[in-house]
Amino acid sequence: MSYYLAIIGTTDSPIYECEFGTHKQGGDGTSKFSPEMKELNPFILHSSIDIVEDIQWQTNSMFLKSFDEFHGPGTGSTSTNVNYYISGFLTSGNVKFLMIHDNSVYKNEDSIKQFFMDLNDLYVKTLLNPFYKVNDVISSSVFDLKVKACAKKYL
């Protein structure tokens, strides 16, 4: 399992991006996206904003599970295409957490949801910082470390 996470600001540009792999099932925590997918990932998430904006009015929950998918080049040596899924979390400030993962969410829906909850906590703590303004890029290395710790814990 590989994940690509982006926090999208209200002007549609990412303010934080991160790529990681699973630590479960003997994974070493590094992502295994193919080079083609690596360069596509930001664009795929950007296109998913369309769907978030559409469905955000139809649901009460902040967590949006596998609301979009992308059929793209697979990992490893096999060149067959595989399905990628995109899950998201909409914060109350209309900042979006979007994540691409190469497995349907039904297997680890809860853990992704938990991860997003913790990420929301981290994000709100960042917002509380008087020196941080909305839509600024989050460059704090502490934040990065904490996100990765969360990922290790849940994903």
Next chain:
Amino acid sequence: MMDHNLTSNNIQFYLDSHKDISELITQYQLNPKKTSFDCRSIIVNAFSPQVTVSCSPEVDLIADNFGFPSFFQLLKPFGDKVINQFQVKDSQMASRTTQDFSLRFTRPLNDLVSVQQAQQQQHSTSSSSFSGNNNNKLGQLFSYQSLELLIDEYIQSITDRTLAEEQAGNHQLVKVLSDSVYIKFFTKLMSSSYMTSFETMNHPVSSFLVITARNTLEDAKQQLLQFRQSSIPSYMNIDDILPLMIVVHDERDTQQEKTAYQLRESIKSQLGIEVFVLGIITSLESQVAGESRKLNPPVLTSIDDELQTLHLPHADSKELPLSNIKTIYRLLKEIIQKQIIPFMERKISVWDTEVVIPRKSFSGRFFSVSKRYFGGNSSSNGKSDGSGNGNGNNYDPLTCAYPQKSNEMIIRKLADWSFMLRDYRYAYSTYELVKKDFLSDKAWPHLASAQEMAAMSLLMGATNITSKLKKDTIDPLLDDSNYTYLSRCGLKTYALRSMIIVSELFCNLKDDWMSAPSAIRWLRKAIDDNLLGRLGKCLVLERIGYVYGLYVESRAKVIINRKLLTATPHNKQTETEAEAESEETQQHLNPHKLRRNNMATIGLTRHRKSTLWKLLAAKEWDPSSRPLQVKLKLNEVEHQYKQSQFTSREGTLYAKLDRLTKDRLS
């Protein structure tokens, strides 16, 4: 007269011959769905009656005078669209008017059959390793290599012009040029005249036998005999092809005219077929007198034919005197209205009373059910040619064909002909009727084709469909049809054609918000099932981008259009002033309030999706081999990605493609 037929298929020809194409460009400007409408009219043209043309050597000499290799090549451009008010009666005997009609002219019947057999033999020897499945008996619609080659040639031929126009900043024309590639691809998918046992669209409806006034009655008799004795496949019926004789004479030679009319009378009385007289200017010398005009290149030439003529030196210098063009159009109008349409209507009503009505009646249903369940003797099946295989059905699984006079073949033909006459509702009910027979006979290619056509006639007949109809009827029909084409018959080209047609037809429907997802679904399926060549894949990716661009809620469409209107230059200044004002008031309220400028249309468009697919298409075009195509796509995505900083970062796909194309093009 021909100026009404502006299609982007011939854009290159128009530009070469300095034709005024401003009308075409404004159409593109005004209507974002113009290309889809074009595709629909191509579909109508492509499913129009096929007409074989066989001529005496003297007639070919006349064609040769004007630089055409044969008279059929001369006629071909005329068939693309004959504009007139044609009266067509539908199955309820109600009269309708159509604004135009098309005929697809092809080679003489004998040539068609023999060429096809040769192709088939070649095909079956080359794929003999796959013998065992019966798929190699069914020929494909076209060959992938030829299609790719043709598209490649076309792109190369417009590259220089597109580049020049792009640098000159002539964006509208560039748009038309780049769209024309997809239109070309679409047209070539449709323009195969390959005859198969499972669809009768390509079976000729009529046959023109052309002679000159110099020919004798004996020659005419010979031609008719030759036509009657053509060796056609067992699934075709020569009685369903209407022979028509055309006598050509020189317009200025009154003596010839007289003999032509005499010949007409004697042929009519002795051979009993309809004869038309065509008086045209027959040689180039007399052309000086009248104005002459270049003919539009025919749109629906098959891929192989077009590849052959592509590099002929005199391919583009064919001119006909204006009076000839008018006369030929007049003749075609007369033939269509007086002969071809009535002939088809007559046949349809005969088949309807003989085959369809008995089947729909109570006893007919009872018979067909009893036949199915109690198996039994094919003797009860009076109409069969005796080639039934003893299971009570007429289907011959070895040749994958029904005999020509079997009920199934006739019903299928009936449906196809009503489709050609644009009676889509009746065509749909007929396809549905015959579908069950094909299923119980396990006639897979027939079944797939009937399902495809049933869905197509539904979509062609409607301007809007309910989601229930789509979910319960159209989707299952198409799913089944595609599954059968691909898994049971191995007919990739047919499956591809049906997917592309269906997605264009969905785009033609009124409610984009409802139909765009289906259109996208079928295009994506074509890519995911690996049905496309390399260039085809690029084009379809582009097309997905285009359909996502259409994917707009109707409310949002109104708002966007209003915004476009107010954004015209003279309003701009007032707008900025107004904006500045509103900014001031907002600053009073809350300096930290976040602003959004698309509040009204939020979530009701798919522009970002559209950009993603255009970017994917750009990547697929490959900057090192086709930098111009990549550049055109990048231009389209620029306005969306320009706002966000992440796109221009080092190492992202967009930045990489941008740099590579700039390197290549400079």
